[in-house]
Amino acid sequence: MDSPNPRYTLADIADRFGLELRGDETHLVGGVATLADAGPDDISFLANTAYLPKLADSRAGVVIIAAKHADSCPGNALVSDNPYAAYAKVATLFDHRPRNAPGVHDTAVIGSDVSIGEAVHVGAGAVIGDGCVIGDGCDIGPNCVLAPGVILGAGSRLVANVTLCDDVRLGQRVMVHPGAVIGADGFGIARDTKGWIKVPQLGGVRLGDDCEIGANACIDRGAIGHTVLEEDVRIDNLVQVGHNCHIGAHSALAAFAGLSGSTRVGRNVLFGGRSGTTGHLEIADGVTVTGMTMISKSITEPGSTWAGGIPGRPIREWQRALGRLFRLDKTIERLQGRDNNTEK
Amino acid sequence: MDSPNPRYTLADIADRFGLELRGDETHLVGGVATLADAGPDDISFLANTAYLPKLADSRAGVVIIAAKHADSCPGNALVSDNPYAAYAKVATLFDHRPRNAPGVHDTAVIGSDVSIGEAVHVGAGAVIGDGCVIGDGCDIGPNCVLAPGVILGAGSRLVANVTLCDDVRLGQRVMVHPGAVIGADGFGIARDTKGWIKVPQLGGVRLGDDCEIGANACIDRGAIGHTVLEEDVRIDNLVQVGHNCHIGAHSALAAFAGLSGSTRVGRNVLFGGRSGTTGHLEIADGVTVTGMTMISKSITEPGSTWAGGIPGRPIREWQRALGRLFRLDKTIERLQGRDNNTEK
């Protein structure tokens, strides 16, 4: 019963996406694959030059590629200034993953005074609290929980098992992957004589349009005022954004990145995997923080790149370096002592 | 229909919380805000001296502040030895977040022989296994799962999508944020000739009164005997506590902190973000482990502070330092060689 997936001529693809075709206009492709795995029916791409050695032997029906590498392409080429972005667009033609049809599942629980837009899907076991507002075309997957008063902009999608706490508002076309938690209390505790006192977390969360939040990521609510992600912020899995952070548009945080409370991140900032900040810092626009780097003071220079991660070494080499580091004071004293001796 | 939120005179607040008021007793406040954002209707506070420059221009109706800074306060001041703890208490007056009314939702699934106390809320889709005991005033949010036999002390709250596995017992007033998992199997695997053998994880988890567990945090069950958190332990989001750890009262672990199995942590210990231990260690009372620090041997000195994290630098500066470190052996040899030459 399945109809076969559609196929496209290279001329059609070049035309749809404004790419320059070098090769056979009538050649048909019906899927995507890596350079190594692609056959004549597949589109592939070259975006990372580490894969350039795979190009010569690739059997791909066509390769999306930069002009400077197009001559090395053994077959058809679709030339682009930005092959990865071009691939991202072209690949949508071949995205046949199932879509949820509009409708509210019988087992979903919808509170009172909930506003649900046109063409919304609400999956089995989803719980939508009183007063929520669900924009047109939203897709709320199975067993998601929306606390009372949550607002979802049109076209947003919560894949499954997502939790949105109260006073959380998402813009349009926001995608939230399974297990993500938006709006949990921030880690606000004050030492008193007898132990900890919880600091009430009274703010909410505001996510701009086109944000994406990875699986099991956490975006805490504000303690006072809101935690804010401007539009098009991309958050990978298992990322932590502390209370009252503000992240500028088009910034991206890779897996395990973490921002301590009240960090103010500019636009177009990149945080590599497992990088992060201590609290109350400002990070200028366009900064890159490389993987495993802890930022402990504000970064004022836009576009600068910061690092502190140690590339692993064979263990004996690393232990020797570390031992040398911790003995350095004594080593220098000894060397100075010799100097002193020779100076006498 | 909403009644406006209540407002309080400064005299009233000073009286309720035992603070010294310097200023207008009749001034009314109705909310909280940061020094920068506050207006005359708001309470603010100064706990972190990094924000002292914001004080002079603050329009706050009153600032909770230490005596030594009170003279710098442009308006009314509520003086406290511990402004952050005082703020935490005062802010509860302005916590108008929705509370769940007692009652068990129709779609909740309650097993056999479950004991449910007075004034308990069980949300939609929550699943409570056979033989669970739910204390008075507990609030179990939507889609939480309690395995058979779980015990919840009075006043505990599971926000939503929380999982408590079998043989998990929580004290009173424990708060667990969404996505947290308490009592999953520890990572016990033994190498055999053919591969891994799973080591049965036969213990449970015991949480003392007033503990708080962050979103998507994991507290593993014991392999033999229990994993134990004493009272008032505060666990941030995405923290991992391995099997058979024991954490003393009033300790706190920030986001991404991780304790390997059988770590024994004293009372009043602080683990900064992304810090952790290798397994089978003991950490003395009152120790502070700063962010991104890996502790690999026991710490016996109470109250000591430990570090190993590297504050990020501009990337070229960091690469130069790292290169220097790995060339250090040769550099020292060379310097010694010159010394030797000069000594001849």
Add this chain to the structure above:
Amino acid sequence: MDSPNPRYTLADIADRFGLELRGDETHLVGGVATLADAGPDDISFLANTAYLPKLADSRAGVVIIAAKHADSCPGNALVSDNPYAAYAKVATLFDHRPRNAPGVHDTAVIGSDVSIGEAVHVGAGAVIGDGCVIGDGCDIGPNCVLAPGVILGAGSRLVANVTLCDDVRLGQRVMVHPGAVIGADGFGIARDTKGWIKVPQLGGVRLGDDCEIGANACIDRGAIGHTVLEEDVRIDNLVQVGHNCHIGAHSALAAFAGLSGSTRVGRNVLFGGRSGTTGHLEIADGVTVTGMTMISKSITEPGSTWAGGIPGRPIREWQRALGRLFRLDKTIERLQGRDNNTEK
């Protein structure tokens, strides 16, 4: 009404598991405990020599132990070449944790064209999408979500609140702990002139037999082609496996480990806690990456051990070492200058 747990003679245990008994064949044991906590009714074991000092005073009914330490055992001994693996097997006798009986709970939601094998348990609130195939003896816990088309091999178990996205296939006897997410989109984003473009994530996930996935861990789907874990791969809590990774059989990743996209890991590889890779690397068979180590280039030597983590130190000692490192260029210049002076 509970029948007491069964007890076994040491002769019986030695016989069942092929161990050499040194001691009283008729002695009965009924449980497991640590060396410190065990009484005469308990089995204990010695696998980590750090616990050797606890052996002399142990009151355990029998200790599973290596031959070289057996003489130090104060009572009965069960001698094994591999005491930890032997303990893992013996302890299964004492695993009395509740098992779920076969049957589909009334509140579970089963899609169309789902194939469910013999003796399958489906818990309350679980959602199984259209066309899923559930093998014999599977146990799908409460509030798990299986997207359409998921395939579960016989004997697999999803504990609770697990999410399996579309195009995810698990082998036999795979165990997935609560909150784990398998098959979420990888972090594929391409920079365009206006911001990010999402790269469609068109592959799936394939897990081999006997894999185990920890609580709140994330295994992303492939971008092109699948993310693959071969058989008997063991993944701890809060681990991140990026899109298109391939992990060889019998490898293990401890908590917070993270593999960036397209990492190809060999067989029998160990990643310690909080270790990881940057993307597009190959890691040879049998490699060990110690805790907190970032691998940034491929490792070609099988069986090698890599490190980059810094054992924490008292904070002043660490700050001094770090300061020394960043002043090293100047220090060396100074030392060279003195040399130069003395050479004149």
